[in-house]
Amino acid sequence: VTPAGYVAPMTSTPEPVIEHATPLVHLAAVNKHFGPLHVLQNIDLDVARGEVVVVIGPSGSGKSTLCRAINRLETIDDGVIELDGKPLPAEGKALAKLRSDVGMVFQSFNLFAHKSILENVTLGPIKVRGLKKKQAETEAMALLERVGVATQASKMPAQLSGGQQQRVAIARALAMKPKVMLFDEPTSALDPEMVNEVLDVMVSLAKEGMTMIVVTHEMGFARKAADRVVFMADGQIVEQSDPESFFTNPQSERARDFLGKIL
Ligand code: ADP
Ligand code: MG
Numbered sequence: 193v194t195p196a197g198y199v200a201p202m203t204s205t206p207e208p209v210i211e212h213a214t215p216l217v218h219l220a221a222v223n224k225h226f227g228p229l230h231v232l233q234n235i236d237l238d239v240a241r242g243e244v245v246v247v248i249g250p251s252g253s254g255k256s257t258l259c260r261a262i263n264r265l266e267t268i269d270d271g272v273i274e275l276d277g278k279p280l281p282a283e284g285k286a287l288a289k290l291r292s293d294v295g296m297v298f299q300s301f302n303l304f305a306h307k308s309i310l311e312n313v314t315l316g317p318i319k320v321r322g323l324k325k326k327q328a329e330t331e332a333m334a335l336l337e338r339v340g341v342a343t344q345a346s347k348m349p350a351q352l353s354g355g356q357q358q359r360v361a362i363a364r365a366l367a368m369k370p371k372v373m374l375f376d377e378p379t380s381a382l383d384p385e386m387v388n389e390v391l392d393v394m395v396s397l398a399k400e401g402m403t404m405i406v407v408t409h410e411m412g413f414a415r416k417a418a419d420r421v422v423f424m425a426d427g428q429i430v431e432q433s434d435p436e437s438f439f440t441n442p443q444s445e446r447a448r449d450f451l452g453k454i455l
Contacts, residue, residue, distance in 0.1 A: 214277040216241045216372055216403050217262060222271035224257060231257050232268070233427040239372070244404045246414040246435065249424035250450055255407045258424070259374045262405070263294045276371060292320050295365030295373040299380045301357040303349040303364070309336065310345040313364045320368065328367075335363040339393050355386030359393055372403040379410060409454050411439055423447045 215238035224232035231254045239245050247255050260266040262273060264280050264287060273280050275294065281287045303312050313332035317323045323331070336342040339359040341352070349357055358378055365373060375394065379387045391413045398404055398417040408414070414421055414435045421438040423431050425446045431438070439455075442448050 213240065215239055216243075216276055217405070218272070218274040218277075219262075220272045222261065222273060223269045224254075224261060224266065225269055231427050232261065235271070235427075235429060237422065237429065239403060239405060241403055242401045243419050244398045244402075244406065244417050245420050245422055246418040247405060247407045247422045247424060248409060248414070248438075248450075249430075253424040254427045255424055256376050259296065259376045259405065259407060262372075262374060263296050264290060265296075288320055292316065292368035293371045295368060295370035297358070297361050297365055297373065297375045297378045299377040301349070301354070301361045301381075303357055303360060305349055307348075308345070309341065309347055309349065309352070309360050312349065312360060313367050316364065317367050332363070332367055335366050336360070338366075339363045340389070353386060354382045355389045358382065358386075358390045362390075362393055362397075366397075372405065373397065375404065375406040375408065377407050377409075379408065411435075411455065415439070423450070425450070 217237070217239040219235050219237040222232050222235040223230070235258065247258065249255055257266055261268050262275075264282075275290065281290055304315070307315065310329065310332055313335060314325065314328035317328040317331065318325060333342060333345065336345055339362055341356050341359050341363070344352055344356060344360075349360070352360065378394070379390050382390065387410070391410060394404070394406065394413065395417045406413070406418070418435045420432055421435045422429055423438065423442070423444070423446070430446050431442065431444050433443075438447070439451065442451055
């Protein structure tokens with residue numbers, strides 16, 4: 193386990209470096225305040241292509257703010273956030289492109305209530321990717337099939353269960369062909385019997401190689417799909433490791449205390 197901020201002693205043998213690939217998501221010394229509240233404190237985080245990072249931590253620790261900053265739904269005070277080696281754009285077309293490159297799924301499903309399921313998924317591709325309606329519909333149906341709700345395509349969001357709506361939200365984000373998917377507590381608002389149908393879709397996405405940052409307390413998901421668990425508390429990354437080590441042998445008192453409460 194390498195705690196955040198751990199610096200290897202000068203005498204240690206460096207690990208063999210296989211590839212100097214640019215991380216897909218790169219945060220360095222990111223700081224963010226809400227008035228007096230220092231919500232992100234010197235956050236360093238690299239996410240490699242195809243990596244699945246689960247972010248876990250007490251309520252109020254800055255997990256949602258972190259996700260929102262990566263999608264530029266929040267600005268940061270200082271530090272660097274890069275996607276694919278480029279700083280996040282601030283405005284205009286480039287920002288719209290960023291929002292499609294960084295797919296986001298929230299706790300509340302946020303579907304367009306007055307559009308059909310199919311339209312929810314085709315809207316972005318038509319507007320932002322410039323697809324013809326027919327092409328957008330073909331792609332959307334394939335995605336709805338993939339998340340198991342193709343038969344619901346002509347219905348309105350309110351006619352679907354929470355689990356179905358959340359799977360549509362995932363399909364909608366995927367329709368933009370994102371480079372990375374952010375999930376912010378995607379199952380927290382669901383009735384318990386619907387949690388697994390959403391997690392199953394996320395596990396299969398992870399297995400297909402999607403780069404994912406997932407805020408969740410679902411240990412089963414972390415164990416099945418995560419390459420790394422990042423534990424946040426009070427705006428800081430307190431520790432990070434592979435899921436098995438984190439859940440069975442957390443290093444910090446904060447993490448032990450937190451796991452004691454949720455497990
Ligand atoms: P988490 O997702 O880990 O629960 P958040 O990132 O939502 O944490 O919030 C971290 C802290 O920042 C909390 O104390 C929250 O109240 C505060 N906060 C979040 N958004 C805002 C905002 N827009 N204005 C002021 N404070 C905020
Ligand atoms: Mg949150």
